[in-house]
Amino acid sequence: MKKAIYALSVFGVLSFTACQKYLDVEPRASISDKQTIYDKASAQTALTGVYAALANGGYYGTTFQSIGYLNGDNVQWTGSQSQVQEFINHNVSADNSTISGAWSAIYLAISRANHVIAKVPAVTDPLLSQAVKDQIVGQAYFIRGLAYFDLARTWGSVPLITKPTESATDNSGISRSPQNEVYALALSDLEKAEPLLTETTDRYKATRKTVWALKARYYLYRGDWANAESYATRLIADNTNYKLLKPFGSFFQNDARGTQESVFEIFYSASETNGHRGQWQPQQNGGTRQWAPNDALVALLNDPLIGGTRSALIAKDNQNRWYGNLYYRSPATDPSYVIRIAELYLIRAEARANQASAAATPADDKLGGAIADLNAVRDRSGLAGTPAVTKADVLLAIENERRVEFAFEPHRWFDLVRTGRASAVLNITDVRKYLMPIPNDQLLIDPALRPNNPGY
Amino acid sequence: MQKYNQLKRIRVFTWILGLIIIFPFIAGAQQPIVNSTLHGQVIDQVSRKGIAGASVSIVGTTHSIQTDKDGRFNFVTGQKLPYTLTITYIGYETRQVTAKDETIEIELKESANQLNDVVVVAYGSQERRNVIGSVTKTSLEDVKSIPGGSFESQLQGKVAGVQITNNTGVPGETVNIRLRGANSINGNNNPLYVIDGVFISNSSLQTFDTGGKSTSPIADINPNDIESISVLKDAEATVLYGVRGANGVVIITTKRGKFGQKPKLDFNLSNGFAKAIKLWELATGPQHAELINENYINTGGTFATRPFRPVSEGGRGLPEEQQTYDRLSQVFRTAGLQNYDISVTGGNSGTKYYISAGYNKQESILAPISFDRASFKANFDQKLTNKITVGISNTLGRTYRNEGRAGDGPAGGLLQAALHTPTYLSPYNEQGVLVGRAGFDNVELLLKNYDINSTSLRYIGNLYGEAEILPGLRFRSSFGLDYTNYPESEYWNTFLISGSPNGLATSSIGQRTSLLNEQTLSYTFKVNTKHTFGILVGNTLQSDVNNTTSTRGTGFANNSYKLISSAAVTTGSQRWSRRNLAAFFTKLDYNFDGKYLLDFSLRSDGSSAFGKDKQWGYFPGVGAAWQLKEENFLRNVDFITDLKIRTSYGITGSQNGADDFSSLGLWSGGSSYQGSPGTAPQQIANPNLGWEQTTQFNTGFDLAVLKGRLSFTFDYYRKYTSDGIISSPLAATTGFNSYTKNEIEISNRGYELSINSTNIKGRDFTWSTSFNISGNKNKIEKLSAPVKFGSRDLIWNIQGSSLYSFYLYKELYVDPQTGNVVYDDYNKDGKITAADRQIYGSVWPKFFGGMGNNFAYKGIDLGVFFSFSYGNKVYNHNRFFGEAGGARDANRIIFASNVDRWQKPGDITNTPRPDGINNNNYKDDGSRWLEDGSFLRLRALTLGYTLPKSLTERIKLDRVRLSVIASNLFLITNYTGLDPESSASSSQNAQGIDLGTPPQPRSFQFGINVSL
Structure with a gap:
């Protein structure tokens, strides 16, 4: 008996120490966050992770983009989730799940970019040359700049996060900076990216040219017409790499991708799919047709004097209903378009027109140039030149051109907001609605974000 | 390694x-040396029939045998006559008699109460009289024919304190089971299940979306193999399960043979059918069209351009020209039910066994879903010597399911297609081709082309060895395995939305392996005959591994190619995780003269899921009971048969809220772009993640009066959970949505009352009643930010209210003048905004329970079993869609209930004027669709007839019983949907959202039960 008790107690002690090791179980699909970016390969995979965040369904994968086009006047809602209808009604609530999804997805991209920006420069790996480091960090800066630009134009005033999150207490409780400062950070990131990146052409990743294109858009939004024109010109002038393809459909139809039309598009593949098609395509094609072109847009696109070959954007299903056909591939490998050369033409057109005096005629350098740029885009869709001759008419023509040219791309809402025309065109009586609400759940989690934007 | x-x-x-x-x-x-031989028979004092399986032992020795089927036994022993025998048998009073001669007849008296009943408790069993904790023993006898698929589902209303909700009428699907409320937001709140000593998993391995339901792993087990179920509720009873005890423990004991029992063969057969009690009432085509027109005009459209105007004017035709197409009757059917069980029980002096096979096939009333289980059971016990026993339990089952998507999600949803498609829309398009409408599949195409199935192959086994080292000192060691292999496959061809345009196939294999090793050493001894002491020490090692591999293929040449190998594009993924658990435990108990009972338990658990310094948790518990009936002042009070008061206090835990690797800071791969591998932060570390602890106080009494014919058990408890594990939301600016931490505090308090009564006990006629009722009040005591549940954020968890509360805009009434809904302006700011949402009831009932009545007259027996629930709320999400006042146009059904809407000033109605979607009157999250889910249900009615012995003996059978079992014969409820228990959510915690869920059917089965 004594032996038994002795044996048992030995057993107890032995098994207790063994248990400590027994309780160390490591995952197989993940690694510890202690050692993350430490050599060339890990620096590159971390950057790929930043692109993946940009491509995420919450960001350019669908949700963020949908804010840009649902909020406009081209799309109707045919599904059941009413957060979509809130955009169409221009009465978005702070509870809207699209809003909170996009907000989180953008900060996710920023957070990943912060890791790259903070850690890659410190990596010591003989295989990781300064030139490669610059490429990696430059791209991270570009993506972060794009992210802050998107935050600024959608929400206005948001918190600025520039350091990676290393513990649960980091990067929360930071109050919101005014819209100006958010835009300033976006510009500063683009300025940092510009010298780090090389002047090459890559339609799926950021290069110095991609930075220029985004800067052109940035200056357009900020009303710096000269800079907008100048940066747009840099791309337009590069006509071996970038040109308006004819007919309109050639940049997306027949599984086209990475065409000369494209300045920056997000790459998707059978294993990294783009959720867009699911919302647009009808059931017969395996989609849900949650949203569809509204009657007004269908009329515009089918009008040979307005839509021209852009009627390729829509098609009819087996129940005689129209659906948007920009995202159609199966599997869902459609690119998400971020910047097309057509946009740079229209940016330059608008920037030039705005530099003309109110009384200018088409003979004026700037207004004439604006008309030429606008007509370049119209011509590509098989349309005659614009009849607009005055500055005001040209600006309106550009606005209308953008509506059909980017019918299913996220421009219409931001265009009308930045020009202050949203209230006139969309009948929005409360201009405070030009900015989206900070997601309600974020306000609850992080009191530093309060109060919400005025009007919510 | x-x-x-x-x-x-x-x-x-x-x-x-x-x-x-x-x-x-x-x-x-x-x-052994043979000194005497004793031939005896143990008989019932009243019926004078032999009692099979009674255990007969010689006092002062360990020699024990069991009576055979006629109650006979032969004692061949080294003892010389006379000697004293102790005879025990469950349900009878234990007796000691002195054997003087070589033959003896022993009469046993049926125990007046259940005090001698042996109850399975943690790591052992106890006589009911010695139980300190709150433990309820039950059997499935009168409910095991209810077509639910799993015994969990059948237990509804049987046990006080156990709330069971059958989320869908589909057999073998997950039920919601809550024992004394719920303690966790993150983790599942299901109790711990122990079958034959193996901790079995009860979370579904299903990876496919079947529209808000999931398969139940508990349904892998054949209810017919279950002997008894012990439900352990308070801390005293559950503390030996430590970190897994906080949600209660359900111990399932399967059938085993008896030593010295002649082989007994049982055969059960039942066949029957099930049908929905009622279906939804839908607006006709013309009514639907009229509402669309009305909404159109109310929202600013002109009469001339209303959608339903003559075709000649470019419209869809006048309302009265619309057809009505019935889709519901295409998917609902009269479902077939079949069940066959065969078992053999027996044993000789050293061996006992139970072997069985069962086959159960149940169609769901919702075509084409079905459940098909084949199961085997083999339990063996072998005495190596008088002191050493080894044994094995084996459960092997194959559950095949034809699956279907019921409620949520557009593609492939049966009830989306059949219920949510407007009735006026033809299933054919203008070219005469079958088409899906309103974004849903075409019902006919769906039924013809559905192809989703899953198979659960499960083995649960336990090998044990037990030795009595000294009298009272026992050592037991066991090895257990719970293994499930769960292949699923689905194929969507091009006729279906999911398969458009080129077909889609998915195949997934999940595996779960749980290995278990336990040792216990127990010692019981007496000092001075009055002091009984017990000591138990033990340890547990358990390792659970989950892995899933899945593949997906799209792009099939045509609909004849169905395997992923023929797809143009294939993708795959894999998951793996493991959790190890180590534990040591001990229990000390003391019993003074059967009057004062006291015990203390302690378990120490270590889990790999927690932060390095927090892996070990310590769970103590104490219990005390006072057997008042044994005191002098009550001993002679004849009216009272038994009175015991009990109380206990202890701490148990839960680790369900933590994932296997929740405490670690991780980066993961998978964030690829352009085909290049990418890495990204996955979760932020929480090295302080530790146990969720529930402190529970319980007090209660057991009272039996009138010679035990009327007995009461009452318990009151308070539970307080602290350090509750939660996926705590992080500001999105951190780049994370949440991290797992110990934060929340939740309290539950409630009562349980069970009453058992033998109302009439005559020679030929008996009538007994059992009744139980429980109430639980649940409150979130501490939670920093609200946590939402389920789709559309209807259910919120907010500090100060109950878990799973509905958070809605409270609708007051429809203004008879304007036809508009008047909302409660909660914050009195003059407008209705998100800030006006408020807690408006919860999924918790105020009380719930069950009542059974059993009658027996000669060979006829009748059982009537009811279950009830009062005060729980259900969000009728079907009405939310079906009463959109025409605003959803051709995209959703309109219910008949929407037709009675406000049309002109003065109309008094609860259904407002159609004014568009998510405008004032048809706002999301309005309280109008929140309904009272109280119900009283006739769960089961069983009528049986046992053929007279004289007849059965003539045909050489032991027993023949014919029966008719009806389930769900009626349902009394104010709920306007089909079934107040319906809930469409595959989350184990969300409840009370009824969306496209098939109701529990009414069923009738005819059974025959033969023993020989």
């Missing part, structure tokens, strides 16, 4: 240790 070896070493060591301890006793076993 090193860890594997470590574990293996512990195991090997344990076995060797066991053998060392046991060996001397094996070696010491000698050839």
Whole structure:
């Protein structure tokens, strides 16, 4: 008996120490966050992770983009989730799940970019040359700049996060900076990216040219017409790499991708799919047709004097209903378009027109140039030149051109907001609605974000 | 690998240790000397029939045998006559008699109460009289024919304190089971299940979306193999399960043979059918069209351009020209039910066994879903010597399911297609081709082309060895395995939305392996006959591994190619995780003269899921009971048969809220772009993640009066959970949505009352009633930010209210003048904004329970079993869609209930004027669709007839019983949907959202039960 008790107690002690090791179980699909970016390969995979965040369904994968086009006047809602209808009604609530999804997805991209920006420069790996480091960090800066630009134009005033999150207490409780400062950070990131990146052409990743294109858009939004024109010109002038393809459909139809039309598009593949098609395509094609072109847009696109070959954007299903056909591939490998050369033409057109005096005629350098740029885009869709001759008419023509040219791309809402025309065109009586609400759940989690934007 | 070896070493060591301890006793076993032979029979005092399986032992020895089927036994022993025998049998009073001669007849008296009943408790069993904790023993006898698929589902209303909600009428699907409320937001709140000593998993391995339901792993087990179920509720009873005890423990004991029992063969057959009690009432085509027109005009459209105007004017035709197409009757059917069980029980002096096979096939009333289970069971126990027993339990089952998507999600949803498609829309398009409408599949195409199935192959086994080292000192070691292999496959061809345009196939194989090793050493001894002491020590090692591999293919040449190998594009993924658990436990108990009972337990658990410094948790518990009936002042009070008061206090835990690797800071791969591998932060570390602890106080009494014919058990409890594990939301600016931490505090308090009564006990006629009722109040005491549940954010968890509360805009009434809904302006700011949402009831009932009445007259028996629930709320999400006042146009159904809407000033109605979607009157999250889910249900009615013995003996059968079982014969409820228990959510915690869920059917079955 004594032996038994002795044996048992030995057993107890032995098994207790063994248990400590027994309780160390490591995952197989993940690694510890202690050692993350430490050599060339890990620096590159971390950057790929930043692109993946940009491509995420919450960001350019669908949700963020949908804010840009649902909020406009081209799309109707045919599904059941009413957060979509809130955009169409221009009465978005702070509870809207699209809003909170996009907000989180953008900060996710920023957070990943912060890791790259903070850690890659410190990596010591003989295989990781300064030139490669610059490429990696430059791209991270570009993506972060794009992210802050998107935050600024959608929400206005948001918190600025520039350091990676290393513990649960980091990067929360930071109050919101005014819209100006958010835009300033976006510009500063683009300025940092510009010298780090090389002047090459890559339609799926950021290069110095991609930075220029985004800067052109940035200056357009900020009303710096000269800079907008100048940066747009840099791309337009590069006509071996970038040109308006004819007919309109050639940049997306027949599984086209990475065409000369494209300045920056997000790459998707059978294993990294783009959720867009699911919302647009009808059931017969395996989609849900949650949203569809509204009657007004269908009329515009089918009008040979307005839509021209852009009627390729829509098609009819087996129940005689129209659906948007920009995202159609199966599997869902459609690119998400971020910047097309057509946009740079229209940016330059608008920037030039705005530099003309109110009384200018088409003979004026700037207004004439604006008309030429606008007509370049119209011509590509098989349309005659614009009849607009005055500055005001040209600006309106550009606005209308953008509506059909980017019918299913996220421009219409931001265009009308930045020009202050949203209230006139969309009948929005409360201009405070030009900015989206900070997601309600974020306000609850992080009191530093309060109060919400005025009007919510 | 090193860890594997470590574990293996512990195991090997344990076995060797066991053998060392046991060996001397094996070696010491000698050839017995025969000094006397006793022939006896144990009979029932009243019926004078033999009692099979009674255990007869000689006092002062360990020699024990069991009576055969006629109650006879033969004692061949080294003892010389006379000697004293102790005879025990469940349900009878234990008796001691002195055997003087070689033959003896012993009468046993049926125990007046259940005090001698043996109750399975944690790591052992106890006589009911010695139980301190709150433990309820139950059997499935009168409910096991209810077509639910799993015994969980059948237990509804049987046990006080156990709330069971059958989320869908589909057999074999997950039910919601809550024992004394719920303690966790994150983790599942299901109790711990122990079958034959194996901790079995009860979370579904399903990976496919079947529209808000999931398969139940508990349904892998054949209810017919279950002997009894012990439900352990308070801390005293559950503390030996430590970190897994906080949600209560359900111990399932399967059937085993008896030593010395002649083989007994049982055969059960039942066949029947099930049908929905009612279906939804839908607006006709013309009514639907009229509402669309009305909404159109109310929202600013002109009469001239209303959608339903003559075709000649470019419209869809006048409302009265619309057809009505019935889709519901295409998917609902009269479902077939079949069940066959065969079992053999028996044993000789050293061996006992139970072997069985069962086959159960149930169609769901919702075509084409069905459930098909084949199961085998083999339990063996072998005495190696008088002191050493080894045994094995084996459960093997194959559950095949034809699956279907019921409620949520557009593609492939049966009730989306059949219920949510407007009735006026033809299933054919203008070209005469079958088309899906309103974004849903075409019902006919769906039924013809549905192809989703899953198979659950499960083995649950336990091998044990038990040795009595000294009288009262027992050592037991066991090895358990719970293994599930769960292949699923689905194929969507091009006729279906999911398969458009080129077909889609998915195949997934999930595997779960749980390995278990436990040792216990127990010692019971008496001092001075009045003081009984017990000591138990033990340890547990458990390792759970989950892995899933899945593949997906799209782009099939045509609909004849169905395997992923023929797809143009294939993708795959894999998951793996493991959790290890180690534990040591001890229990000390003391019993003074049967009057004062006291025990203390302690368990120490270590889990790999927690932060390095927080892996070990300690769970103590104490219990005390006072058997007042044994005191002098009550001993002679005849009216009272039994009175015991009990109380307990202790801490148990839960680790369900933490994922296997929740405490670690991780980066993961998978964030690829352009085909290049990418890495990204996955979760932020929480090295302080530790146990969720629930402190529970319980007090209660057991009272039996009138010679035990009327008995009461009452318990009151308070539970307080602290350090509750939650996926705590992080500001999105951190780049994370949440991290897992100990934060929340939740309290539950409630009562349970069970009453058992033998109302009439005559020679030919008996009538007994059992009744139980429980109430629980649940409150979130601490939670920093609200946590939402389920789709559309209807259910919120907010500090100060109950878990799973509905958070809605409260609708007051429809203004008879304007037809508009008037909302409660909660914050009194003059407008209705998100800030006006408020807690408006919860999924918790105020009380719930069950009542059974059993009648027996000669060979006829009748059982009537009711269950009830009062005060729980259900969000009728079907109405939310079906009463959109025409605003959803051709995209959703309109219910008949929407037709009675406000049309002109003065109309008094609850259904407002159609004014568009998510405008004032048809706002999301309005309280109008929140309904009272109280119900009283006739769960089961069983009428049986046992053929007279004289007849059955003539045909050489032991027993023949014919029966009719009806379930769900009626349902009394104010709920306007089909079934107030319906809930469309595959989350184990969300409840109370009824969306496209098939109701529990009414069923009738005819059964025959033969024993020989």
